[in-house]
Amino acid sequence: MNSDMMLSCKRANDLRVFKFAELKAATKGFSRSLVIGEDMNSDMMLSCKRANDLRVFKFAELKAATKGFSRSLVIGEGGFGCVYRGVVMAADDVDDGGDGCLDVAVKQLSRNGFQGHKEWINEVNFLGVVNHPNLVKLVGYCAEDDERGIQRLLVYELMRNKSLEDHLLGRVNSTLSWMTRLQIAQGAARGLAYLHEEMDFQLIFRDFKTSNILLDEDFNPKLSDFGLARQGPAAGLSHVSTVVCSSLFKLLKHVMLAV
Incomplete structure (x- = not known):
């Protein structure tokens, strides 16, 4: 058994x-007024x-x-x-x-x-x-x-212009200008910087890839899919245990295909 x-x-x-x-x-309805205990380090x-x-x-x-x-x-x-x-x-x-x-x-x-x-x-x-x-x-x-x-x-x-991956791999009938691509890269980097450095607690995204960079009607990029995200190390700790994700390699591959 x-x-x-x-x-x-x-x-x-x-x-x-x-x-x-x-x-x-x-x-x-799991009212906050009835909370009698809470684990701040819990996933x-x-x-x-x-x-x-x-x-x-x-x-x-x-x-x-x-x-x-x-x-x-x-x-x-x-x-x-x-x-x-x-x-x-x-x-x-x-x-x-x-x-x-x-x-x-x-x-x-x-x-x-x-x-x-x-x-x-x-x-x-x-x-x-x-x-x-x-x-x-x-x-x-x-x-x-x-x-x-x-x-x-x-x-x-709703993100009306789908994902960056859809555009780089030609799944949609539009071509991104180099200026738009640069703006998308800068916006995605700002999103990561916010998660890693600018919040009250650090959030490690762990799934940064073109399919998770969504585009709104003005092609502003927004990071999505936080299913693999982890809270960063708590005060007094130097690291948090996690596994390496392969998204970076996929992202580099898509960038090379788009050049």
């Missing part, structure tokens, strides 16, 4: 299995004044926003799920162009077990507290359980 999957003990059957909805209700939680700015969406809202997660609205696909283009009602403090609606990108994670769950947690924790013009904005999230499993979704601002 695998000890990581099951506890073999006469009292194991005495444990209650709670639904996520029960615990959410029991804690009044599962960052305490910051901006964390509560995120909108909490209902699954039904996002299903309607994407027309039932229509395949015709898929704008990205990966190992952890799909990204859909959608439209949600804008919050009161969001500039929606006057029509009350906001174009968004909705990432739906696979419901098969907990694959990608840690990455989902990272996205909510980190993007929920950072604020920089060269980082993609996380509008909100959804976490609901139903008979089919846990529904985990993330809602981002």
